[in-house]
Amino acid sequence: MRSVPPSPLAPPPAELPWAERAEALAAGFARQAAELDESAQLPEDNLRALHEAGFDTAWLPEEHGGAGLSWVTFGAVLTAIARACPSTATIWLMHLGAAYGLVHMSDEDNSRFFAGELAAGKRFANALSEPTGGNLFLMPLQVAEPADGGFVLSGAKRFVSGCEAADYLLVNALVDGVPAFFGITPDDTLKLVPIWDSMGLRATRSQLLTFDGTLLPAGRRCVRLTDEPNPIPVGLPFLSLGVAEAALEALRAHASGRVIPTTGQPLADMQWVQFAAATEHVKLRAATLLAGQTAWLADQRSPLANPSSLEAKLLANEVAKDVAALAVRVGGGSGYLRTSPIQRHFRDAQAGALMAYSSEVCQAEIGKALFAEEAR
Numbered sequence: 001m002r003s004v005p006p007s008p009l010a011p012p013p014a015e016l017p018w019a020e021r022a023e024a025l026a027a028g029f030a031r032q033a034a035e036l037d038e039s040a041q042l043p044e045d046n047l048r049a050l051h052e053a054g055f056d057t058a059w060l061p062e063e064h065g066g067a068g069l070s071w072v073t074f075g076a077v078l079t080a081i082a083r084a085c086p087s088t089a090t091i092w093l094m095h096l097g098a099a100y101g102l103v104h105m106s107d108e109d110n111s112r113f114f115a116g117e118l119a120a121g122k123r124f125a126n127a128l129s130e131p132t133g134g135n136l137f138l139m140p141l142q143v144a145e146p147a148d149g150g151f152v153l154s155g156a157k158r159f160v161s162g163c164e165a166a167d168y169l170l171v172n173a174l175v176d177g178v179p180a181f182f183g184i185t186p187d188d189t190l191k192l193v194p195i196w197d198s199m200g201l202r203a204t205r206s207q208l209l210t211f212d213g214t215l216l217p218a219g220r221r222c223v224r225l226t227d228e229p230n231p232i233p234v235g236l237p238f239l240s241l242g243v244a245e246a247a248l249e250a251l252r253a254h255a256s257g258r259v260i261p262t263t264g265q266p267l268a269d270m271q272w273v274q275f276a277a278a279t280e281h282v283k284l285r286a287a288t289l290l291a292g293q294t295a296w297l298a299d300q301r302s303p304l305a306n307p308s309s310l311e312a313k314l315l316a317n318e319v320a321k322d323v324a325a326l327a328v329r330v331g332g333g334s335g336y337l338r339t340s341p342i343q344r345h346f347r348d349a350q351a352g353a354l355m356a357y358s359s360e361v362c363q364a365e366i367g368k369a370l371f372a373e374e375a376r
């Protein structure tokens, strides 16, 4: 790896051992990534290793048994994991997003319960996206009807990353006309429809779940608003940055090793390759700084963290696709083969921009805010 220039947005010195431990784990994950992509199996060993190294609870406040680490360090850790195995990084991010959401939005008893279950190694997943809802995953269209002990939901949630291993699901539905969130234990009213044979992030196994009269217990309803950052909006840009870094590294390795017989020149010496790679390198540095600033805003508990996360996600998603597309050009026929990591990075790079909020939805929100400011 090239050395990274110092940045005020890097993990603080006291948290550096966490970032170093993540890099060490990621080196092992990278060795399995191609095989997991091929077999589309859940990376259960990787997820267990992250738990055993203390990463599951590290960003919870100390009052919930966590280490209260900074979100800037979270960005560095997630980038390292995504660079090695983006499926592992995606499932882990969704797991933390659901678990931390339940800890921060539940009443005191449930909050303690979910924090304890997370510390004990239980797994969480987000069952939020609906087949008809598309990108607006926080605005459910499916209605949960009042019933004994809570509300019942019949419908479907899709793209539930890691759901086959989940002990708890964060589920949303309309209750009395407003979105409501619940932490539920999957039971036999839930059925899995195995749709997941995807282009990229294959080991996330983001399946479709159907709900048939599933009880959403009133006692497990989220009742609090929170100012605590959620890992998902902070983390999504870093997922794409990890894929982009891996793609740029694969591009560099190929361009340095491949000598074009007709010119006797390595690809890396050709001006068009240098110009194009320089452009992508600088875009990647800019996207990394923007994602870092968003994480820093989350550390300050700034209300600007949320709008900034849309900007950071948009840039990181698009940079990942651009770097991976250049890697395919530079890779030529060799990069097109399944034996090359380049084709895998290209497939994985498409997912970030599709995941909510998609690049287009981010553009719509950022554009709207821009012109609203202008009007003021």
Ligand SMILES: Cc1cc2nc3c(=O)[nH]c(=O)nc-3n(C[C@H](O)[C@H](O)[C@H](O)COP(=O)(O)OP(=O)(O)OC[C@H]3O[C@@H](n4cnc5c(N)ncnc54)[C@H](O)[C@@H]3O)c2cc1C
Residues within 6 Å of the ligand: 090, 094, 125, 126, 127, 128, 129, 130, 131, 133, 134, 135, 136, 137, 158, 159, 160, 161, 162, 201, 204, 206, 351, 354, 355, 356, 357, 358, 359, 360, 361, 364
């Ligand atoms: C790998 C992966 C993992 C995922 N994991 C989870 C998970 O764990 N839990 C979960 O709940 N969900 C998950 N999702 C779902 C994800 O977050 C989105 O909700 C989902 O991908 C939206 O898909 P869709 O096909 O319905 O897209 P659509 O919303 O139908 O989008 C199709 C196109 O329309 C555009 N579009 C949609 N709305 C607008 C708009 N308002 N303005 C402009 N353009 C618009 C989009 O940009 C896109 O180009 C995952 C998705 C992927 C790909």
